[in-house]
Amino acid sequence: MLLDYLPVLIMAVFVAFIATMTLFVSSLVRPSRPYPKKNQPYECGVDPIGEASTGRIRIHYFVIAILFIIFDVETLYLFPWAVVLKEIGLFGYIEMFIFIFLLLIGLIYAWVKGALEWES
Amino acid sequence: MPLNIHLLIPELVLLSFIILMVILDFFVRDKRQIGVVGVVGTVVTGLALILVPKKGSALMGLVIQDPAAVFFKFLFLIVALSILYMAILYDERIKHWKGEFYILILFAILGMMFLASAYDFITLFVSLELMAVSLYILATYMKDDTRSIEAGFKYLVTGALASGFLLYGISFLYGYTGYTGFEEVAGALGQGRGGFLTLGLFLVILGLTFKLSSIPFYIWAPDVYEGSPTPVTALIAAGSKTAGFVVAMRLLFTVLGPVKEEWIGLVVFLSGATILLGNLAAMPQKNIKRMLAYAGIGSAGYLLIGIAAASILGAEAMMFYLLTYIFAIIGSFLAIVIFSRVSGSDSIDAYIGLSRRSPLLAATLFIGLLSLAGVPPLGGFIAKFYIFAAAVKEGLIGLAVVGVVMAIVSMYYFLLVVKRMYLIEPEVVEPIELNLLTRATLYGVNIVTILLGIYPGPFTDWLMEVAKDFF
Numbered sequence: 001m002l003l004d005y006l007p008v009l010i011m012a013v014f015v016a017f018i019a020t021m022t023l024f025v026s027s028l029v030r031p032s033r034p035y036p037k038k039n040q041p042y043e044c045g046v047d048p049i050g051e052a053s054t055g056r057i058r059i060h061y062f063v064i065a066i067l068f069i070i071f072d073v074e075t076l077y078l079f080p081w082a083v084v085l086k087e088i089g090l091f092g093y094i095e096m097f098i099f100i101f102l103l104l105i106g107l108i109y110a111w112v113k114g115a116l117e118w119e120s
Numbered sequence: 121m122p123l124n125i126h127l128l129i130p131e132l133v134l135l136s137f138i139i140l141m142v143i144l145d146f147f148v149r150d151k152r153q154i155g156v157v158g159v160v161g162t163v164v165t166g167l168a169l170i171l172v173p174k175k176g177s178a179l180m181g182l183v184i185q186d187p188a189a190v191f192f193k194f195l196f197l198i199v200a201l202s203i204l205y206m207a208i209l210y211d212e213r214i215k216h217w218k219g220e221f222y223i224l225i226l227f228a229i230l231g232m233m234f235l236a237s238a239y240d241f242i243t244l245f246v247s248l249e250l251m252a253v254s255l256y257i258l259a260t261y262m263k264d265d266t267r268s269i270e271a272g273f274k275y276l277v278t279g280a281l282a283s284g285f286l287l288y289g290i291s292f293l294y295g296y297t298g299y300t301g302f303e304e305v306a307g308a309l310g311q312g313r314g315g316f317l318t319l320g321l322f323l324v325i326l327g328l329t330f331k332l333s334s335i336p337f338y339i340w341a342p343d344v345y346e347g348s349p350t351p352v353t354a355l356i357a358a359g360s361k362t363a364g365f366v367v368a369m370r371l372l373f374t375v376l377g378p379v380k381e382e383w384i385g386l387v388v389f390l391s392g393a394t395i396l397l398g399n400l401a402a403m404p405q406k407n408i409k410r411m412l413a414y415a416g417i418g419s420a421g422y423l424l425i426g427i428a429a430a431s432i433l434g435a436e437a438m439m440f441y442l443l444t445y446i447f448a449i450i451g452s453f454l455a456i457v458i459f460s461r462v463s464g465s466d467s468i469d470a471y472i473g474l475s476r477r478s479p480l481l482a483a484t485l486f487i488g489l490l491s492l493a494g495v496p497p498l499g500g501f502i503a504k505f506y507i508f509a510a511a512v513k514e515g516l517i518g519l520a521v522v523g524v525v526m527a528i529v530s531m532y533y534f535l536l537v538v539k540r541m542y543l544i545e546p547e548v549v550e551p552i553e554l555n556l557l558t559r560a561t562l563y564g565v566n567i568v569t570i571l572l573g574i575y576p577g578p579f580t581d582w583l584m585e586v587a588k589d590f591f
Binding site: 102105108109112 | 143145
């Protein structure tokens with residue numbers, strides 16, 4: 001019973017091996033010339049401001065992220081829906097519009113309440 | 121299996137009203153009007169619930185409708201009506217997002233209604249979280265008040281932990297049986313058993329105790345009850361606990377009934393320990409909401425006796441107990457909300473001489489608390505009587521003895537409040553004015569509590585029929 005999972009174990013070991021070996025071998029081959037600008041954390045090309053380790057970040061990022069997730073999930077539902085649209089008929093067609101309507105109410109709500117304003 | 125969407129019309133009606141309230145919130149200035157729309161929505165949902173078929177299964181077996189589910193949905197709608205009314209009275213003390221307060225209350229109620237008919241672990245978990253997340257936000261609503269933030273934070277952290285336990289347990293049950301539907305799991309359990317099944321069961325029961333506020337996940341209750349806005353406290357006390365017991369009954373009686381010897385010992389232990397802890401810890405409390413939190417923990421223990429009995433009589437006793445419990449809680453909290461508007465305090469000492477200032481408020485609190493204590497001729501007495509009868513019939517004599525002794529102990533701390541209200545002369549004698557609607561509501565709640573005590577026959581006969589659905 002437990003033996004059936006042996007391939008999983010072998011794969012895990014294999015993946016770990018490949019990953020560490022890649023890092024190790026390339027560290028032997030590549031030139032190493034660090035300087036301050038190169039050691040900066042990458043923040044989409046913008047110079048970082050302050051220390052991230054203080055833990056103070058704008059709560060607003062979460063609101064934007066949650067709004068993004070909602071519409072991300074909506075797209076995720078729309079694709080399979082579009083593929084099987086002919087089979088599920090009018091019922092599924094209307095149901096998807098109800099779903100989009102509910103999301104739209106959510107977006108309007110966030111908009112009206114000022115969740116999209118960047119300046120408070 | 122067909123969709124049978126018509127069985128869900130009451131829930132869809134409630135959801136439509138919630139969306140209507142969200143839209144109205146953009147335009148309406150006096151947010152109490154949104155609360156009134158919510159009250160209308162609750163009444164319309166109740167009418168839809170009367171008309172909907174009382175038996176069947178919908179959404180391909182994800183939810184079912186049976187008389188027990190309908191009974192609990194009516195209970196939740198009664199809770200919704202009274203909590204919305206309390207929230208309208210409480211409106212002036214809410215500073216931010218007044219409109220959303222009513223909307224979130226109804227979202228929590230919607231989650232509870234789905235819980236009452238959940239027949240699949242997925243539905244169960246999603247509706248449980250719909251209720252829980254709404255309550256987390258509501259508990260933190262007074263964001264200028266550190267106690268409210270503390271309440272919300274503790275509620276969220278313990279709630280997330282308990283949800284983790286529940287989900288982990290569900291995943292073991294799923295791994296063991298290969299199904300998430302209650303019926304399929306029940307069928308698969310009949311065929312054999314293993315160590316992982318017991319582990320899954322154990323985790324599911326522990327996860328549920330958070331909603332029941334019984335041992336081991338009771339520790340949040342006193343702080344959350346004290347710190348939350350009072351209507352939210354009432355919603356957690358009346359609604360969330362009832363919803364927890366609906367799930368517990370469906371899970372333990374219907375799904376895990378075939379393996380009942382595996383869990384009865386655990387439930388008996390939890391029940392006895394919870395009764396002892398709740399009633400003993402309630403005695404030294406100085407804040408009435410905190411005292412009711414411990415009294416609520418005690419009540420959870422009594423209700424667990426019904427689960428430990430695992431019989432039709434036990435299920436019937438639990439449903440009748442929840443019915444009387446909800447009315448007692450609604451009455452007590454209505455009195456607390458109205459009184460705290462005048463006094464601005466929830467301390468028990470603030471209640472000194474309330475009977476001189478407003479006889480009706482004092483009488484409501486008196487009847488509510490004594491019904492919780494189980495004094496004849498109030499509803500709570502009959503409920504406790506049925507619970508103990510169910511316990512004795514199943515041979516749980518020790519549990520029944522603990523219950524009876526602790527019921528007498530509970531009289532002590534309830535009567536401390538009564539003594540302050542009736543026997544001590546107040547310093548302020550200025551009477552408290554109540555308008556006609558408030559007086560009518562208070563009379564209504566009191567009459568129901570007394571009626572359930574002196575003429576319980578029709579209710580108990582009907583609930584006996586309903587209870588058969590669980591087995």
